[in-house]
Amino acid sequence: MGRAFEYRKAAKMKRWAGMAKAFTKVGREINIAIREGGADPDYNPRLRLAINNAKAVNMPKANVDAAIKRATDKDTSNYEEVTFEGYGPHGIAVFVEATTDNNNRTVANIRHAFSKYGGSLGVNGSVDYMFERKGQFIVKAEDLAGKDLESLEFELIDVGLDSMEADEEEVIFYTSFEDFAAFGPAMERLGIKVSKAELVRIPSHTKKLSDSEVEDFLKLIDKLEEDDDVANVFHTMDESE
Structure with missing residues (x-):
């Protein structure tokens, strides 16, 4: 029972790590897309794709909005x-x-x-x-x-x-x-x-x-x-x- 619990715990941590990695990748895609084409997805195809990819990895809308806000903040590292x-x-x-x-x-x-x-x-x-x-x-x-x-x-x-x-x-x-x-x-x-x-x-x-x-x-x-x-x-x- 203890071994099974540890296995499930390790598997869960691996999923979380994979999700965090995917969110980080999408956040950086959003940053680069906005820097290159602006923050309006209607006029920025690359940003539309980045937002779409965020949905594909189940990134919450609040996280997407936060990534867009960070990318438009001049004090944020590019x-x-x-x-x-x-x-x-x-x-x-x-x-x-x-x-x-x-x-x-x-x-x-x-x-x-x-x-x-x-x-x-x-x-x-x-x-x-x-x-x-x-x-x-x-x-x-x-x-x-x-x-x-x-x-x-x-x-x-x-x-x-x-x-x-x-x-x-x-x-x-x-x-x-x-x-x-x-x-x-x-x-x-x-x-x-x-x-x-x-x-x-x-x-x-x-x-x-x-x-x-x-x-x-x-x-x-x-x-x-x-x-x-x-x-x-x-x-x-x-x-x-």
Whole structure:
């Protein structure tokens, strides 16, 4: 009984930590969006997406409003977007996106993670060419009930759709980097509810690892993703079964 209680407690703490991390990420997205395009979501597509992403992670409206208020406060530190490139153990390329108000801290933390877990931090451009930057829009399958996906695909091609993936739970729409900003409003006009939208980096090729090598590599990924400054981590490890 005691062991079961400790397990449930640990699982609950892990969920809370994950939720706090998601809220921090969205808060920084809001900060950057407002700095770039103002505090009115009607005229700032990036802010609309950030607010939508806040809903996707169940961030309370009060938290969203507080994040917007902080972002419009001139005395509040502004965050900047920074990237890091390098290799993890077993030759897997890693691309890290971060948002920070203290670049020295972030650089030190990222460098330490790579060094401790068998990787090496490289210079800008060292692995960037291995990834294609795309817009990703995720829609719950239930929110597309009654729609003909083939007809919808043809309709969305006219507004920038590159490709589409569907399973029983969700449909993922991909756009080019250049079409990302305009695609969200186009989905809104069609009455399609997007549960999450973000820019992703898709590897042009991947490398298969053994089970033990995967375990080594994931130690680095887990350490990077634990850092509050890290927004996204992309890599070239083959994740297929």
